[in-house]
Amino acid sequence: MLLMKKSGLMICMRMALATGICFVAASLVMGEQPSPPTSGMALLSIPSLPNAHRLHAKVISGGQPDGDAGFQALHDLGVRTVISVDGAKPELALAEKYGLRYVHLPHGYDGISGQRSLELAKAVHDLPGPIYIHCHHGKHRSPAAAVVACIGAGYLDHQVGLEVLRLAGTSPDYQGLYKVVASTGRCDELDAVVVDYREAVEVPPLATAMVQIERTFDNLRLIEAAGWQSPAKHKDLTPQHEALLLREHYTELMRTEEVLARTSAFRELLKSSIANVRLLEEQLRRQPKNATEDDLSKRRSESLAVIHHDCRHCHRAHRD
Ligand code: HEC
Structure with missing residues (x-):
């Protein structure tokens, strides 16, 4: 472990420890595999989807969809899964009306736990896309969650993570979010991760x-x-x-x-x-x-x- 200098590997180990998964092939992850393609982030400019940015063909990060218009816009974009990462109760009735599945995987402004990072990566990898990941304003928590998920799933290059946060307008005050993005890495053991996909979870x-x-x-x-x-x-x-x-x-x-x-x-x-x-x-x-x-x-x-x-x-x- 002392030889693993790359922070991306460390996060995989951190995640592995959190979940009890053994990453035997962790050394392959950053060094010997070709880098995943980087994607240019695009602002979608849809008023009912605040600060919505496409990070990857399958993943969009943004704010709380604004009522019917917001969920209609998601439907029009072809979105099939919505992941909420904030503490608000997801708008399940509206999601159902537009044929969207909700998954609630909340985290705070202080960072994203290793366990949650794995769950986000697995969700983005396995669930039907396009996937819309949102928090309230779509500026701080959802870009961080989307980046961590995309890097973990191998959709985004490790180096572009911090750039994506800056483009989305994530405040540098949220050091925990920047830290988790800086230290995240691709994980190839997602098959072994078990996620309890719930449409709404209890929040303290x-x-x-x-x-x-x-x-x-x-x-x-x-x-x-x-x-x-x-x-x-x-x-x-x-x-x-x-x-x-x-x-x-x-x-x-x-x-x-x-x-x-x-x-x-x-x-x-x-x-x-x-x-x-x-x-x-x-x-x-x-x-x-x-x-x-x-x-x-x-x-x-x-x-x-x-x-x-x-x-x-x-x-x-x-x-x-
Ligand atoms: C006395 C302290 C305090 C004040 C005042 C306060 N907050 Fe908070 N706020 C917190 C703490 C602590 C948390 C983290 C809660 C957690 O995740 O357990 C938090 C979390 C939040 C969250 C995240 C909720 C989520 O989705 O998990 C939002 C949004 C928020 N505060 C908005 C506000 C706004 C807006 C105001 C002012 C009008 C405000 N807060 C005033 C202490 C405060």
């Missing part, structure tokens, strides 16, 4: 709450873009209600065992996020005399920016 309460928090926060951004009114396309969203929901999601989270077991510094961050959402709620409720519409909008936007800052601050300290 913290990650589930975060999915809701992100959705509500995104709604507040839409409301902000509409001048702090219900957006024309989403009349169901009202400013005060969305701010209230955001606070409720945070408050609910405070009560979970998972958060109670965390450090006090973590809980303090949650508390200050709640206080900042309260401030926005107040600014949405009260209309101080003498304040112009512009002033009001500006203050609300400042509060939303502080709330956003809280997300990033906590993620940097406790997640990524």
Whole structure:
């Protein structure tokens, strides 16, 4: 093992250890076989499939398909399998409506475990394609998962992995994602990997709450873009209600065992996020005399920016 300098081999070994598979022929993997073909990545530019990029003839990475239009677009592209790598519950009814199979293989922003990397590679190799791999925005987790899967399955060259992340816009802040891509290698033992392909798996309460928090926060951004009114396309969203929901999601989270077991510094961050959402709620409720519409909008936007800052601050300290 000491002789194996190539990181690609190391990941195969890491994966092998994680799954109990013996990679006897691991030395063949990187050195003595011809490189798999590299593929030029292409942006698909389909509005209902955010940041969708084709990495390989069989594999597309992108964001959450946007409702009916998104799943219709997948169908039109000929996609047959959809792999979700985030914590949100997959949209099974829509997938079924368009004849698509869902497979849920979630991972965090801090990296992809050896076991999960193998499962992704095996899924991409074995399941009917084209395959659409998505997370929420299609910028961070899905490109990393798609690259790891493609390299593992031998569809992408090891060297292009990091380039693909940069092209997809994966933030360098997610060091764990960059690391896993940098150290991943082709695995020739996929036949021995057993994957439990499930259309939806249970995700821990913290990650589930975060999915809701992100959705509500995104709604507040839409409301902000509409001048702090219900957006024309989403009349169901009202400013005060969305701010209230955001606070409720945070408050609910405070009560979970998972958060109670965390450090006090973590809980303090949650508390200050709640206080900042309260401030926005107040600014949405009260209309101080003498304040112009512009002033009001500006203050609300400042509060939303502080709330956003809280997300990033906590993620940097406790997640990524
Ligand atoms: C007090 C800390 C904290 C704050 C504040 C916070 N987060 Fe998180 N967030 C986390 C942690 C920790 C995780 C990782 C959870 C896991 O994977 O177990 C996470 C995960 C996530 C995820 C990934 C969920 C998934 O699919 O697995 C999203 C999306 C997210 N946060 C969005 C947000 C947004 C948007 C905000 C602000 C409006 C925010 N978070 C505020 C701590 C925080």
